Amino acid sequence: MQSQLLLTAISSLHQICIRVTSIVMDGHPTNQRMANILGGNLNPDNIRITFQHLSNPELNVYIFFDACHLLKNFRGALHSLQQLQEETIGTAKWSDIKRLEELQRNEGLRAANKLTKTIIEFTNQKMNVKLAVQVLSNSVAKSLQFASSVCEDFGSCQGTINLVAMVERMFDIFNSRTPAAKCFKHPINARNFESFESFLLSTSSVLLNLKDMAVRKFAMEKERYV
Incomplete structure (x- = not known):
């Protein structure tokens, strides 16, 4: 549900010419699972720090933990x-x-x-x-x-x-x-x-x-x- 809400927000912002470049989050397991569903991975053994922008496949959205x-x-x-x-x-x-x-x-x-x-x-x-x-x-x-x-x-x-x-x-x-x-x-x-x-x-x-x-x-x- 969280991943779908996030994708909806990214898509809605894209429609009014606002590009989402990154997602910043804490390390809660729910957030890590969401990153996996979206196509990223914040596991140190297999890091993928981007997922494809829903409204424009040529763009990537970066994901990382809040420092x-x-x-x-x-x-x-x-x-x-x-x-x-x-x-x-x-x-x-x-x-x-x-x-x-x-x-x-x-x-x-x-x-x-x-x-x-x-x-x-x-x-x-x-x-x-x-x-x-x-x-x-x-x-x-x-x-x-x-x-x-x-x-x-x-x-x-x-x-x-x-x-x-x-x-x-x-x-x-x-x-x-x-x-x-x-x-x-x-x-x-x-x-x-x-x-x-x-x-x-x-x-x-x-x-x-x-x-x-x-x-x-x-x-x-x-x-x-x-």
């Missing part, structure tokens, strides 16, 4: 699972980010980031995109690097630094808003395509190979008794 919604999902996953691991970047821990906020609150200073207790305890504001952006930001990654170098009791948190910085750069690419932006916020063009493509491919590999530490520990325990 803001996915960022909130990722923040929620790290918070819920507490630890995520990948061989090339190490182990990322939610506790590292929480300890950074506590350290700054106790010292009465912030290391050029926007972390607050409200941002760490976000469960009553899950839909607030800004709270997720302020957690998974380059400023937090740099602050963690600084804290681990000057506070002996803070400990190593390189895995968290690597993952936060990587996700922040990826979000900047997908959330580009103006041609005047710089670095990863600049729109993809012929000059930066190769470097952006290389970064996104390596990031994709990391994200698709992240492991939940609880599941990993369970698997290791199971192997011991088999």
